[in-house]
Amino acid sequence: MTRKSVTAQYPDVQPELPPRTRGVIGLFEENCTVCMLCARECPDWCIYIDSHKETVPAATPGGRERSRNVLDRFAIDFSLCMYCGICIEVCPFDALFWSPEFEYAETDIRDLTHERDKLREWMWTVPAPPALDPGAEEPKELAGARKAAEKLAAAQAEPGAPEPGAPQAPGGPATPDTSDASGTSGTSSTSGTSGTSGTAGTPRQEGPA
Numbered sequence: 697m698t699r700k701s702v703t704a705q706y707p708d709v710q711p712e713l714p715p716r717t718r719g720v721i722g723l724f725e726e727n728c729t730v731c732m733l734c735a736r737e738c739p740d741w742c743i744y745i746d747s748h749k750e751t752v753p754a755a756t757p758g759g760r761e762r763s764r765n766v767l768d769r770f771a772i773d774f775s776l777c778m779y780c781g782i783c784i785e786v787c788p789f790d791a792l793f794w795s796p797e798f799e800y801a802e803t804d805i806r807d808l809t810h811e812r813d814k815l816r817e818w819m820w821t822v823p824a825p826p827a828l829d830p831g832a833e834e835p836k837e838l839a840g841a842r843k844a845a846e847k848l849a850a851a852q853a854e855p856g857a858p859e860p861g862a863p864q865a866p867g868g869p870a871t872p873d874t875s876d877a878s879g880t881s882g883t884s885s886t887s888g889t890s891g892t893s894g895t896a897g898t899p900r901q902e903g904p905a
Contacts, residue, residue: 715823717796718779720810722769722818727791730765732782736791741778743783744769744809770812775805795821 713719714802730747746769752762780881784792802808810818826837 698819711797715796715826716794717798718781718794719796719798720774720800720821721772721777721784721815722793722795722822723812723815724791724793724819725770725812727789728767728770729789729791730767731788731804733786733788737782737786739780739782740776740778742773744771753773756835767812770815771809772815773899774800775808776814793822795819796823797821816840 730745735741735743735745745767747765747767749763749767752764754761779792780884784794796816800808800810
């Protein structure tokens with residue numbers, strides 16, 4: 697009441713929209729498992745999904761084949777959508793996201809049905825999620841991925857690393873034992889009693905030359 701009104705010069709000046717603006721819905725196709733929850737829960741029945749089943753060969757010999765759903769069509773009719781957000785809330789695999797983009801008006805109502813290719817393009821306009829509170833607990837997905845990465849790194853470093861407490865030669869780590877087929881250890885190019893240096897047949901010098 698006491699402040700002067702300011703006219704927004706749209707479309708020359710774009711409005712500053714809140715991060716949770718409900719503009720259009722983007723599809724992250726890799727996360728979709730064709731569970732049909734979004735289509736069943738939609739109050740307007742404006743989501744159209746088609747799919748087929750494919751047989752996945754067994755990963756190991758003697759294993760059992762599996763079947764999985766393959767997405768053929770995912771479309772949303774925004775001329776019927778009432779932007780309630782139920783489809784995004786019920787998606788168990790985070791395949792649908794809100795984008796703040798709202799400039800997709802059409803002169804033909806049939807063009808308001810966005811197929812999966814166009815829904816995927818809207819994903820590039822989805823803002824990044826807000827940062828977590830410093831005192832918040834780490835998400836289980838990130839914690840599980842971090843522990844798996846640490847376990848894999850430890851497993852990869854284990855074969856090349858010396859065992860704890862193993863004796864090491866001066867100047868470097870202990871070298872593995874190179875035993876030949878006859879069961880004797882050491883190299884076959886040198887011989888002689890222990891404590892002598894050099895090749896066989898060369899006497900050790902005592903004192904200054």
